[in-house]
Amino acid sequence: MTPLRTAALSAIVLAAASGVQARESSGLTLTPAPAKAVRAEGAFQLSAATRIHVAPGDREAKGVASQLADLVQRSRGFRPLVVEGAPKAGEAAIVFTRQGPAGEAYRLDIAPTGVTIAAAQRAGLFYGAMSVWQLATPDEAKGAVALPAASIEDAPRFAWRGLLVDSARHVQSLETLKAIIDVMAAHKLNTFHWHLVDDQGWRLEIKTYPKLTQVGAWRVDPGAARAYPKYGGFYTQDQARELVAYAAARNVTIVPEIETPGHALASIVAYPQLGSAAPDARHMGDWGVFPWIYNIDESTFAFLDDVLNEVMDIFPSTFIHVGGDEAVKDQWKANPKIQARMKALGVADEHALQSWFIQRVGRSLEKRGRRLVGWDEILEGGLAPNATVMSWRGVDGAIAAAKQGHDTVLSPHPTLYLDNRQSVSPDEPTGRGKVISLKDVYAFDPAPAQLSPDERKHILGVQANAWTEHMQTDRLVEEMVFPRAIALAERGWTPDAAASWDDFAQRLPAEMARLKILGVSADTVPFEPLTALSQAEGGAVQLALANPLAVGEVRYTTDGKAPTAASAVYAAPIAPPKGAVVKARTFVVGKPLGRERTVTVDPIALQTRVSGQLKSCTDKVPIKMIDDAPRAFDKRARFQVDILNPCWIWEGARLDKGALITARVGQIPFNFQVGQDRDRIPLRAPATPEGELEIRAGCSGERLAAIPLGKAARDPGLSTITGRLPARPGKTDLCLTFTAKSVDPFWVIDRVTVKPSAASQN
Template sequence: MKNRLLALFLAIGFTLFPGCKSGDTTNKKVSIIPLPREIKSKQGEFRLTNETQIIYSPDNEEVKSVAVYLAELISPATGYNLSISSASAPKKHSVFLKINDSIAGAKGVYQLNVSPTKVIIEAPEAIGLFYGVQSLRQLLPPEIEAQSVQPDIQWTIPSVMIKDEPRFQYRGLHLDVSRHFFPVSFIKKYIDLLALHKMNTFHWHLTDDQGWRLEIKKYPKLKEIASWRKETLIGHGGQKPFKYDGKPYGGFYTQEEAREIVEYAAKRYITVIPEIEMPGHATAALAAYPELGCTGGPYEVITRWGVFPDIFCAGKEKTFEFLENVLLEVMDIFPSKYIHIGGDEAPKNRWEKCPYCQLRIQKENLKDEHELQSYFVTRIEKFLNQHGRQIIGWDEILEGGLAPGATVMSWRGESGGIKAAKMKHEVIMTPNSHLYFDYYQANPENEPLAIGGFIPLEKVYSYNPIPDELSPEEAGYILGAQGNLWTEYIKTQEQVEYMTYPRAIALSEVVWTPEEKKNYYNFRNRLESHFKRLNILNVNYFYEVPKPISNTNKVGFLEDTEIVLEPPFAGTEIRYTLDGSDPTTASILYTQPIKVNKTGIIKAITVKKKTGEISAVKEIPVQKVTFVQPLTFENIQPNKKGISYQYYKGSYQSVKQLNKFTPYKTGVINGPKFIPENVIEEEPFGVIFKAYLPIEKEGVYYFCLTSDDGSILYLNDQEFINNDGLHSSKTVCEPIALKPGYYSISLEFIEAGGGYKLELQAKFPDGSIKDLNPSYFVTNP
């Protein structure tokens, strides 16, 4: 938890506190992402020429295919047509690919040895040879990525010895093609970039309320009706009244195209996992086959974003007949071990009133609609298991009881993943706190419209998929992690790349490189070299151009203080201003800590010394704080731990609406979670928490409030942190000076549907960081 919160207090582009510079002593020419487990530089270099041979052993098709891939990778930029042959040993001036069963390690382990006379890649399996080829590729000049001959480049490879293997077996990236559709050619490019960074899973989100994107031959209306919507929302889904563009939008992949993509990915050792949403996010399918819904329709493909009430009817046998037939065709196309069935954001409103669903609950002796969802998921799981497959679902499939062999993707933070791992279920971490690439990475005022939230590059890199709460045995159930890209607000291929890169590159190092080897300073230096490779590959990545970056933290101080900055990578300097203006290359040069004695804002940029290129503007608000006085109560009971709550049913557009209504129920919570499962009646809802905050030491505190959807924190009846907003996870931090004693707090929260999160954390004057859960507080007397 400590590393997670520290990211909130670090600046983007440079750090507020001195970082530990990398101790990496490898050759400066070696710049591989993700960072290998072990690199040792040697003297000399290998020169690739038209006479270089690619040799492989043993003589089998899988190893040969890696050799062919390497030759095809090298050919366009060099113009070389390298010979490929099989032999038991390398020849002089050759690249030798060898299966070596004596090399032990995780799946994908390899060794790469470059000397002036030859290159040897060894691995126990062909997949390891493929990853060795990716490292070799990054040792070559970035011009190797060009699709035309580069006549003036010397194709040299520094002499190194690399021993490498992945940290996690699941290294994934997701793409939603339901909200916006992307052609086969772009899907292949997306997969190629995964391969370059040693990722091994492409999660393909194919169906949702706004469009069904896969041809199913038994149900032709899915491509005729479900794949098209009549128009699309303009602007953000949280803004009313809704406006639409009036233009039909759609598209689908034929089964032949889907097979082509699966085969293309397989040659790059990437598994394609299809996602067919159920029981929720099904409106597009219901528009084509309305008899599968609880009401019978009519339905239409949804034209805006959000969570919608019409889901597959769990009480009708024809629903399961349809889904099983669909899954039979899906399994015939996709050979993956896993089939993703969604399971998220499935409102139970229709099931509660549906006679078919209520009869199912009665016949199956189920307690409620949550257990009906568990029945639904378990039944689908059994069907897939009968065909040799397993299910993955979002963490909502935990509701009502988890299907026996299900793997959980934990997206609403880590809690679902932690719970599943403790139940001995396999888990893939995809938390929206760190790995949602549809969230903003800079100031929303200067960025394309996005769903909300704020996840900068450094926060992605800081992520550790193994939560502190898990024992070593439980940690073994964490398969890896995945970045998610939902495309409600992402309409073009260029914008997909802009939102994904370089954050996906940071993720590749999270899931490949040993945790103890990771270093953000070192990563940024390597990334700076890597950008040239992305330029040649025509990737439209995000780069820190001169725009203000959103910042949730402030530096609070009582007396005069100093702000310490550090450039993100070598060969750069910092320029800054104190008057609120945007800095330029002519602004004050940072040479020593900046002295601050009043509230204001520091604006700083990183400047590349050689080229003069500048980064985004980093805004560092500084706030001189004064002490807030504690309350004086004679009847405070320090041992009466907990927090009182008022629970409100219904949907609210703002947190400040709650006080206008009468609570549905009240109570006291004393435990690790603000909203235990027994408190929630149904979504959407609102809650007001009230308690007293005990403070033991005098000093400056930082409080960070994270919520999805909206929240506001009041301290001594004064608004302290405003995190009001809908359907996006956001963290807001504020400093405050407190003296020993008790302070009244009121925490107001609304959940609009589709998953919630509420966390309160504090950084204490001694630098320690704590989760402030209900058991930390003292209840109202």
């Protein structure tokens, strides 16, 4: 039995012994919620005079105590002194002791007279220390703080509690990765899955094959970005070792991923002899599923052995991730040499060939005592007995793997894919258009009901993934990861019986404060009131406020003053006077959560909608994208669009006397590898050389206007075009599409204004 499985079983035993923990732990701002917590009377006063005691000669405990002292310094502004030896008689101190549970489990006793962190292993001491730091950091205040008295017995539900960061599509700084690991550690996530290789770039220095980073780490992005310098970068082996050591000191294991046999364009561009067909470096700036795949020559396996040996020299993790997903096999089918080799091997088809390929790679890992982990496609065609499956296509792969006796990690799309948007707000960062909210992540249970108790023993744990196609900056990565990764942390650690969304939601103000202290950005938009103006018959303007997550309550003012915990609670749409400045904010247990929202009540505000406020005609592949121009990233527009059907609807336009329509539009490269779906994107023939923006009464209705794009076609940035809409009775849904000869460039809407003719305005 592996240590991972043993830890998971011990967590299940502890969870079974703690039946009513949600109620008992609700008064503590600990995240993840502990397995068992009982409040007591009083509190421990943590101040600059507090000392942290460890046993003489216990270097591990002293190191953890120093980490706790450093974190207290960071959040409270003072650093407790770490000393070896027992506290003096009557001294109220924090004491580390090894007289506690094994593994990652710990016991924490807080009383007015002192704090005891008890664990047999360093990991348990560390997590006990993280709980003490969290209780000492309920907010952003400085100075002494009272830790509520409590008795806590805690251990993880699952052994693998992971987060993937994709550094292949976009490169993050080492400082940002360290900050992410800091947050993981503080919330008891213990596995950092580092995606280092993909079609868009090879990010790890391999000394035997220098072209992997000299060539494969750089690309020319399409569209207007072609005029910019090459994009890319990589991590030296020394930098990777530095990050491994940094993570290990925080009980986080880094599992590297080296993709095989697909997602291999970057390496094949660097060394074309590795491929099954000639590579095309121009596509390294594309997104999607690529056709390039490794060949099955012995020299290719020698290359992979050399690469993986250098990887294993850097990363001491038991598991090495080899990808295995989305390996398009068309090039294998079209390559006579590969077909002949398949016949000689007795391999039935290309799926079986991938299985043979993965098992061949796995044997190289086993020689060095490592274990292969791959995405659930590695199940196809058969799987080596010691391989571990990471299930991403829903939970079916995990269920199949567990039933076959394979260990598995649940990482299902879309629920745990953090490249999806977090709310319907148009202010969300760029990302895939499906909404996966904080509550959606929290609701995911990593223990499928379809498995028997024995089969569930093969579930090592759970992991969320931050794929960075649309996270071009470090800040965007952090905003898409946090706070959703905190919800995952609780579901991976806390027993299912103790999980409570309502209790978790009450802890969010404290969590957001801790994220800020740890130096990472977090997405506050899902907590912020959504505002919607509407015009009633007679011309009165109403304002509705929404709280999509139903966390806390929305409070507002109508006099332009900042809302407080004593401001009016929103209950129904309001009708402030014209010109009023309404400010609204969410409060949880009297504490603000998210930013303040401001809206001016004015009929003019009804006339403009950004793309994220327009309805998409379809929901095939919706994405919130960023413009490729101008060069300054913070000046680029964001567009909400279904890339397989660029079509938007303005619902309920009033055209009683006609209207002037103004659209701000942009053009971006269609750099998506979507196969035959590209040919299915609807295109209407243009009437002018540059094309038009067409406005119809409903998507199958009559054409109301066709506005020529004209000189906008020669501007890589945003352009404004204007046209007139004829009078129509009642309300009309305006359907907006572009005419074009091809999908590249790809025309998108930034914002639209529909201004009624003067005679029809109230």
